[in-house]
Amino acid sequence: MDEKQQNIRNFSIIAHIDHGKSTLADRILEYCNAVSKREMEEQLLDNMDLERERGITIKARAVRIEYTHTDGEEYVLNLIDTPGHVDFNYEVSRSLNACEGALLVVDATQGIEAQTLANAYLAVDANLEIVPVINKIDLPSADVDKVRTEIEDVIGILAEDCPAVSAKAGLNIDQVLNAIVESIPAPQGDPSAPLKCLIFDSYYNAYLGVVVYVRVVDGTLRVGDKIKLMSTDACYDVVEIGYLDAFGLKKGEELRAGEVGYITASIKTVSETRVGDTVTHASNPALEPLQGFKEALPMVYSGIYPADGAKYNDLREALDRLKLNDAALSFEPETSIALGFGFRCGFLGLLHMEIIQERLEREFNLDIITTAPSVIYKIEKTDGTTILVDNPSNYPSPDTIKVAYEPVVKASIITPVEYVGGIMDLCQDRRGTFKDMKYLDAQRVELHYSLPLNEIVYDFFDALKSRSKGYASLDYELSGYEPSNLVKLDFLLNGELVDALTFIVHADKAYARARRIAEKLKENISRQLFEIPIQAAIGSKIIARETVKAMRKDVLAKCYGGDITRKKKLLEKQKAGKKKMRRLGSVEVTPEAFMAVLKLDDDDK
Amino acid sequence: MRALGLYIHIPFCQSKCRYCDFYSLPHRQACKIHDYVSVICSHMEKEASLYRDCIIDSIFIGGGTPSLVEAHDFERLCDTIRRCFNVSCGVEFSLEANPDSINREKLLAYKKCGVNRLSIGMQSALDSELRCLGRIHTLEMLEKSYFLARECGFDNINLDIMYALPNQSLDAFLKTIERVIELNPEHISAYCLKIEDGTPFSKMELDLPNEDIQYDMYMTLCERLEALGYEHYEISNFAKNAHRCAHNLKYWRQMEYIGFGPASHSFFDGVRYYYDSDLELYTRDLELGAPKRLFEDSPQMSEDEMMDEYVMLALRLGDGISEREFFNRFKKDFKSEYDIEKFVKSGHMVAQNGIYRFSNKGFFVSNFILENILKSI
Numbered sequence: 001m002d003e004k005q006q007n008i009r010n011f012s013i014i015a016h017i018d019h020g021k022s023t024l025a026d027r028i029l030e031y032c033n034a035v036s037k038r039e040m041e042e043q044l045l046d047n048m049d050l051e052r053e054r055g056i057t058i059k060a061r062a063v064r065i066e067y068t069h070t071d072g073e074e075y076v077l078n079l080i081d082t083p084g085h086v087d088f089n090y091e092v093s094r095s096l097n098a099c100e101g102a103l104l105v106v107d108a109t110q111g112i113e114a115q116t117l118a119n120a121y122l123a124v125d126a127n128l129e130i131v132p133v134i135n136k137i138d139l140p141s142a143d144v145d146k147v148r149t150e151i152e153d154v155i156g157i158l159a160e161d162c163p164a165v166s167a168k169a170g171l172n173i174d175q176v177l178n179a180i181v182e183s184i185p186a187p188q189g190d191p192s193a194p195l196k197c198l199i200f201d202s203y204y205n206a207y208l209g210v211v212v213y214v215r216v217v218d219g220t221l222r223v224g225d226k227i228k229l230m231s232t233d234a235c236y237d238v239v240e241i242g243y244l245d246a247f248g249l250k251k252g253e254e255l256r257a258g259e260v261g262y263i264t265a266s267i268k269t270v271s272e273t274r275v276g277d278t279v280t281h282a283s284n285p286a287l288e289p290l291q292g293f294k295e296a297l298p299m300v301y302s303g304i305y306p307a308d309g310a311k312y313n314d315l316r317e318a319l320d321r322l323k324l325n326d327a328a329l330s331f332e333p334e335t336s337i338a339l340g341f342g343f344r345c346g347f348l349g350l351l352h353m354e355i356i357q358e359r360l361e362r363e364f365n366l367d368i369i370t371t372a373p374s375v376i377y378k379i380e381k382t383d384g385t386t387i388l389v390d391n392p393s394n395y396p397s398p399d400t401i402k403v404a405y406e407p408v409v410k411a412s413i414i415t416p417v418e419y420v421g422g423i424m425d426l427c428q429d430r431r432g433t434f435k436d437m438k439y440l441d442a443q444r445v446e447l448h449y450s451l452p453l454n455e456i457v458y459d460f461f462d463a464l465k466s467r468s469k470g471y472a473s474l475d476y477e478l479s480g481y482e483p484s485n486l487v488k489l490d491f492l493l494n495g496e497l498v499d500a501l502t503f504i505v506h507a508d509k510a511y512a513r514a515r516r517i518a519e520k521l522k523e524n525i526s527r528q529l530f531e532i533p534i535q536a537a538i539g540s541k542i543i544a545r546e547t548v549k550a551m552r553k554d555v556l557a558k559c560y561g562g563d564i565t566r567k568k569k570l571l572e573k574q575k576a577g578k579k580k581m582r583r584l585g586s587v588e589v590t591p592e593a594f595m596a597v598l599k600l601d602d603d604d605k
Numbered sequence: 606m607r608a609l610g611l612y613i614h615i616p617f618c619q620s621k622c623r624y625c626d627f628y629s630l631p632h633r634q635a636c637k638i639h640d641y642v643s644v645i646c647s648h649m650e651k652e653a654s655l656y657r658d659c660i661i662d663s664i665f666i667g668g669g670t671p672s673l674v675e676a677h678d679f680e681r682l683c684d685t686i687r688r689c690f691n692v693s694c695g696v697e698f699s700l701e702a703n704p705d706s707i708n709r710e711k712l713l714a715y716k717k718c719g720v721n722r723l724s725i726g727m728q729s730a731l732d733s734e735l736r737c738l739g740r741i742h743t744l745e746m747l748e749k750s751y752f753l754a755r756e757c758g759f760d761n762i763n764l765d766i767m768y769a770l771p772n773q774s775l776d777a778f779l780k781t782i783e784r785v786i787e788l789n790p791e792h793i794s795a796y797c798l799k800i801e802d803g804t805p806f807s808k809m810e811l812d813l814p815n816e817d818i819q820y821d822m823y824m825t826l827c828e829r830l831e832a833l834g835y836e837h838y839e840i841s842n843f844a845k846n847a848h849r850c851a852h853n854l855k856y857w858r859q860m861e862y863i864g865f866g867p868a869s870h871s872f873f874d875g876v877r878y879y880y881d882s883d884l885e886l887y888t889r890d891l892e893l894g895a896p897k898r899l900f901e902d903s904p905q906m907s908e909d910e911m912m913d914e915y916v917m918l919a920l921r922l923g924d925g926i927s928e929r930e931f932f933n934r935f936k937k938d939f940k941s942e943y944d945i946e947k948f949v950k951s952g953h954m955v956a957q958n959g960i961y962r963f964s965n966k967g968f969f970v971s972n973f974i975l976e977n978i979l980k981s982i
Contacts, residue, residue, distance in 0.1 A: 527816070529951060529970060552820035554972045555799055560627065561612055561667055562856045562870040564877060564914065565901040571917070575976050 005191075005258035009184045010078045010215065012096055012128075014119035015105035016112075020135040024105055024167040024176070025063075025079060029246050031173045032067045032077070061201070062098075062213050062260050064243040064250075069181050077180060078243075078260035080200065080215075082119075090294055091201075093122055094276045097292065098200045098215035098260065101129040101184030103176065104155075108134045108142035108164070111150050117414055117444070118473040120155050131179045132159045138166035154441050189257025194286040195219030195227075197255075197263075197279040202270045204324035208240065210267035211249070214279055215260050217290060222254045226282040227265060230289040231274060235282045236265035271327040296328040298346025299407070299478065300353055300373045300457050301390040303334060303500060304360070305342030307367035312341045318364035319343060322356060329356060334391060338500040339369055344391055347373075350457060371500045373457045378405040378481050393499045395488040398539065405481040407453040410435075413464065414446050415472035422467040423447065430455035431506060450479065454504065489514055491521070492535040493587045514544040524593035527551035532587050609659040609873075610855040611690065613645060613682070614866030615668040616884060619705060623739035623809075624767075626801035628868035628882035629669040642678045644888050645865050646685040651895065653689035656863065661686075662693040663852035663862075665700075666720075672702035676714035683718035697851040699724055699763075704742040707750040712757040722850070723754055724763040724794075730784035731777060734770050739805070744784070751788055761848055763792035768826065769819045770798055771811040778822045782829055791848035795826055796841050820969060827965045838923040840968045857918045859911075867896075875911075877901060908935070913979045916943060920971065925955075925962025943978045 015021040065077040082095040096102065102123040106116055123130050132151045134144050144164045151159040163175035197214035205211050214221075221227070225238045242252040243261040255261045267273055275296070278289035306315045319331050330346035347353040353373060360366050377389045379396060380403045389395050411432070415423055420437075427434070427449045435448035451460075456476065464472050487510050491501040501521075505513050514536035521534050525548050536544040555570060617632040632638065664686065674682070686692065699722040700715055707725075715723075725747065729735050732743050754762060764785050768778045785793060797819065800806050814822070827837055835843035839857065842850065855862050863871045868882040878898040880887055890896040906914065912935050919926045931939040940946075945961060948954040953967030953974060963971055 529948075529953065529973060549817075551816070551970055551973060552966075553797075553816045553823070553969045561614065561665075561868075562610075562862050562864065562872060563879070564856070564870070564872070564918070565879075567917065568901070568914070571972060571976050571979070574972060 004256060005189065006186050007073060007075045008078070008187055008258045009075060009101065009180050010080065010099045010187060010258075010260055011101045011103060011131075011180060011184055012080045012082050012099050012123075013103045013105060014082060014096075014116075014123060015135075016107070016110075016116045016119075019105050019107040019110065019113075019116070020167045021105050024103070024133065024135060024165070025081065027167045027170055027173050028077075028079065028176065029063065029065060030170070031177065032065045062244055062262075064245055064260065067177060067181075070178070075181055076259075077177075080260065090296060091275055092119070093126065093292070094198065094200045096123055096126040096128060097290075098198050099126070099128055100187055101131060101180070103180070104130050104132045104151075105135050106132060106147055106151060108136045108144050108147050109139050111147050112154050113471060117154065117440075118475060129184050130155075130157050131183050132157060132162040133176055133179075134159075134162065134164040135167050137164045138169045138171060154444060187258030189216065189218045191218075191220050191257040193218040193257070194284050195221055195225075195279065195281045196286045196290055197221060198290050199229075199273055199275055199277045199279060201275060202273040202325075202327075204270055205264075208249075208264045210264070210270050210273055210324075212263050212265070212267070212273045212279070213244075213260070214255070214263060216255045216257050218257050218286070219281070220254055220256045221263065221279075227263075227279050228282040228285055229273065230278040230280055230286070231293055231295075232272070232277075234272060236267055238263050238265050240264040269323070269327075270325055271323070274327055296348060297478075298328065298330050298348065299453060300347045300349055300375060301344055302347070302353060302373045303336060303339070303342050303371035303391070304331075304345050304357070305336065305339040305369045305371075305500075307369055309340045311366060314364065315343065315360070315366055315368065318360050318366060319345070321364075322359060326356075328352065336371075336393070336500045338498045339371070342369075346390070350461060369500075372503045374503060375407050375453045375457060377407075377486065377504060379403075380405070389504075392488060392502045392504050395502075395504055398487070403483050404486045406484040406486060408479055408482045409451055409453050409456065409476040410479040411449045411451045411456070411474060411476040412446060413449070413472055413474050414440070414444065415468050416443055417445050419468040419472060420445050420447070423464065423472060426460075426463055426467055427451065430460060431509075451476070452482075452484065452506070453478070454506075487538050489517075490537045491517065492533075492537060493521075493525075493589075494530075494532050495535075496587075510538060511543055514538075518544040518546040521593065522546040522548055525587065525589055528588060606660040606691070607658055608662050608693075608860065609656060609690075610663040610665070610852050610860065610862030611661050611686065612852075612862055612864040612869055612871075613664075613666045613671075613686075614864065614869040615641070615666060615671040615674060616867055616882075617641070617668070617673050618670045619673065619703075620739065620741050621805075623737075623805040624798055624801070626804050627669070630884060632670070632673050635675060638674055639678050641884070642674065642682050644891060646682060648865050648891055648896070649685055649689045651891070652863075656690060659861075660691045660693050662696055663855060664692070664696060664698045665852040667701050669701075670703050670706060671700050672706040672711060676711050679711070679714055680718055697722055699850065699852055701726070702750070702754075704746040704750040707753065709753060709757065712754055712759070716757055716759070721759075722761040722763070722792075723759050724765065724792075725751060725754070727751075727764040727785065728767045729770065730781040734773065734777070734781075737771055738767070748788070751790075761792070762790045763794055763850070764788065764790045765794045765796065767796050767798055768822045769814050771806075771813055773814055775814075775818055775821050775825065779825065782826055786829070786833060791845050792850060793830060793835065793843045794841055795843070797823065823969050824965060836923065837965070840921045840963075840971065854922075857921050859915050859918060871898075875905060877906075907981070909981045911935075912937070912942065913981045917975055917979060920961075920963055920975065923962060925960050928959040928961070942980075945974075945978060948974055948978075 013021050013025055061081040063079045065079060067075045067077050069075055080095050080098055082092045104120055106112055120130060134147050136142055137144055148159040151157060163172055163179055165172040165176060196217040196219060198217060199212055199214055201213040202210050223238055223241050226235055227238055228235045240251060241255055241263050242250050249262060276293040280286040306312050323329050328348045331343040334344040335341055357368060357370055360368050374390060374392050379387050379389060379401055381400050382402045413423060430451055432449040432451040435450060438446045440446055461474060464474055485507045486504050487507045489503055489505050489510055491498050518534050518536050525532060527549055528551055531550045532548040534546040535542050616629045617638055618629040619632055698720045700720045701724045703726050727747050728738055728740055730744050735743060766781055766785055830843045831837055835845050837843055838849050861873050863873055867880050867884050867887040870879040878900050880896045881899060887896045926939055928939050945954055949956045952964060955962050955964050
């Protein structure tokens with residue numbers, strides 16, 4: 001066996017949100033002198049502001065750490081970071097596949113939580129050696145023994161001797177490194193076999209083109225090699241090879257079986273380098289690609305429009321830039337009568353959608369308006385043709401539809417027992433079909449449901465979290481299309497159709513949804529000089545109606561003591577507030593009104 | 606001669622009202638106000654020469670609480686005014702007073718100094734509302750000082766009232782309306798409570814009447830006062846028998862006025878400037894030369910800005926904008942410059958014989974309309 005591989009350990013850290021994953025990563029880097037305290041930015045691994053704020057990791061990163069073990073041997077530790085949300089489950093599973101082991105961080109004050117479990121199962125599925133790490137033992141409410149027992153009972157892995165640490169205080173970090181070296185197996189690839197590398201992440205760099213992160217499973221990769229991506233058969237010449245340390249890319253000559261590193265090969269967009277794909281040599285290719293490659297397909301669509309129509313090209317450029325680094329994002333131009341020129345964008349899920357929206361606003365300083373998320377409907381028309389509809393406005397009129405199909409997902413929900421009732425009600429309400437229920441242990445249940453995707457894209461995840469105090473976790477995958485009794489629900493403001501508000505809903509829920517949205521619109525449209533009727537309609541039939549009363553009073557400024565500027569400022573402030581408004585016919589609406597309409601909070605029904 | 610208004614700010618109050626964000630300092634010792642009057646006098650003396658060719662036809666002593674100034678200090682202030690400026694014999698001379706600081710001696714001194722218009726802060730006829738506002742007087746005190754002023758010969762009195770107060774119902778406001786009508790002042794200013802940033806009210810959770818109640822309050826007030834012969838000559842101001850406030854009209858008609866004291870505003874030679882709200886700084890700068898004049902944006906307004914400002918101010922008035930006067934001033938046609946047709950149609954504005962003005966309903970949403978028609982904002 002390759003001697004070099006003996007001293008390599010490839011691992012991830014997985015944890016529930018806030019259990020201290022990033023802090024532990026920082027501490028490991030610090031302990032191995034990969035980075036000094038002074039140089040350390042808090043939570044080095046999470047690069048994006050958004051990640052830091054939301055406390056979640058969106059894109060994977062990999063860092064090589066050199067470590068001298070207590071036995072005097074030099075080890076190379078590759079820490080592969082993983083994203084932590086259901087929308088990115090596929091990416092997580094690919095990152096885990098690049099490892100032999102995972103540190104499962106559990107908060108000593110909280111115990112095991114939903115994501116801990118979901119992540120642990122992903123790690124088990126990837127055949128990883130799981131090393132539990134109990135964190136936050138410095139807190140007064142820490143109960144290490146209880147958490148040890150819980151880990152053993154619930155996940156079924158030994159935790160008797162697992163490290164108990166405080167990442168924040170830097171306590172017992174040596175035990176973690178010990179466990180990494182002692183418990184996680186070394187990789188066992190064949191350096192002379194045909195090349196097989198797993199792509200687990202990639203990003204676009206303005207100077208290098210796409211930087212592809214790979215785990216070499218078998219074979220050896222050198223600068224100048226001609227490589228082939230097995231899902232597309234596209235070939236490239238390797239320009240640069242190396243690994244990543246805490247500060248950036250470090251050039252090298254080769255990557256051998258068992259190693260983790262990066263390659264650049266003049267690749268222009270990340271959509272050419274799909275996560276999960278296998279890199280091999282163009283000559284002497286591997287016979288079989290690595291298992292488990294899936295193309296990331298958008299499941300949720302929504303329209304994104306610039307709040308200021310003149311910013312259309314800026315929005316296009318911003319989306320182009322984001323796309324460079326996000327293969328799962330898709331977009332194409334569309335026009336709305338209400339919102340003007342914009343783009344129909346496809347996302348992996350709701351979180352992915354929100355992240356893209358926020359990045360557009362923050363990183364590109366764009367004010368955007370987003371329409372209701374939609375799924376793709378399949379329509380068999382009476383003329384024998386079948387069409388796909390990703391924009392509710394394009395939904396054909398009922399008399400031309402023979403059968404309408406909607407996407408259905410296989411959903412798995414893991415929850416503490418006490419929330420099962422509430423969650424079953426929720427799934428029932430969302431037109432779910434119960435499949436089965438499994439007790440994972442005395443406290444934890446796994447529910448399986450078949451659910452229409454369009455019931456999930458609104459606010460299912462939020463509702464699930466609120467009904468389970470945040471403990472339930474959700475995983476879903478598309479299982480197919482089923483015939484459904486769908487209707488197109490339109491909204492009219494002041495008698496004018498607002499196409500951006502149109503959406504598709506199951507006939508049974510149309511009335512309730514129409515009423516709620518009309519109410520929401522009423523709450524979110526500020527009074528104007530004239531009364532504004534809000535109507536919800538199916539075809540020409542009005543099924544709900546609300547009225548925004550006419551504005552009768554606004555702020556009266558005193559012009560006391562000749563202070564004219566006071567009044568001017570008031571007008572300017574008022575005007576600035578209105579700049580963000582969109583004119584829909586004769587009605588002014590804030591961009592927030594659109595989003596508010598979509599967030600029909602389950603609990604205030 | 607060039608007509609000029611004079612404003613003097615007295616930034617002291619016995620106690621700060623919870624809604625107020627005007628510049629005023631807590632008044633503890635009388636000597637402070639004494640010194641302050643000296644500061645103002647010296648400032649006026651220094652600048653007197655700038656206004657040689659002007660004639661002061663309106664004086665307004667505002668605050669703060671000007672009635673805190675002792676009689677002899679007030680006499681000194683007025684002597685200086687008359688020494689420094691040409692004061693017209695027909696001058697309108699207003700002074701703001703609070704019921705808690707008026708007495709016969711002061712009133713007689715005002716009278717002697719030529720004050721011919723008093724503006725008294727009544728605010729409400731309900732003691733519970735007065736307490737809520739942080740006022741330190743009661744209805745009884747207000748009435749006493751009002752009648753005392755009448756006794757002393759003041760025949761032009763304004764009463765300030767407020768509405769849309771926390772927890773105020775329409776009925777409660779009607780009580781204030783009826784009471785103020787009984788007192789029968791020549792002039793009534795009625796202000797809608799606005800919660801200003803930084804005031805105690807802005808930090809409290811207040812239960813304010815909703816938009817519809819506020820609208821009803823305003824409409825009731827307008828109808829009631831108009832029926833009794835009060836002329837609704839400005840959004841918030843009502844006057845009987847031509848007792849409009851000449852000084853305030855200057856603000857709304859883009860006429861010239863100069864202010865003295867920290868936080869006072871001036872408009873002279875087409876330039877708007879003001880002094881910082883900082884008495885210490887004002888005093889120090891004055892010793893070294895002159896308090897620093899501050900400007901909003903650029904000191905000199907563009908033609909469009911002047912025009913917008915004119916429209917914004919003139920539309921506050923019941924007289925509104927006269928097409929002819931607008932043309933004389935700007936050599937432009939009002940109706941082609943400002944798109945008001947739809948507001949006339951909707952009943953928010955009235956067009957009559959070349960005059961354009963807000964209706965009562967329009968007054969109450971005037972910001973919204975102004976924002977729609979002004980060019981430079």
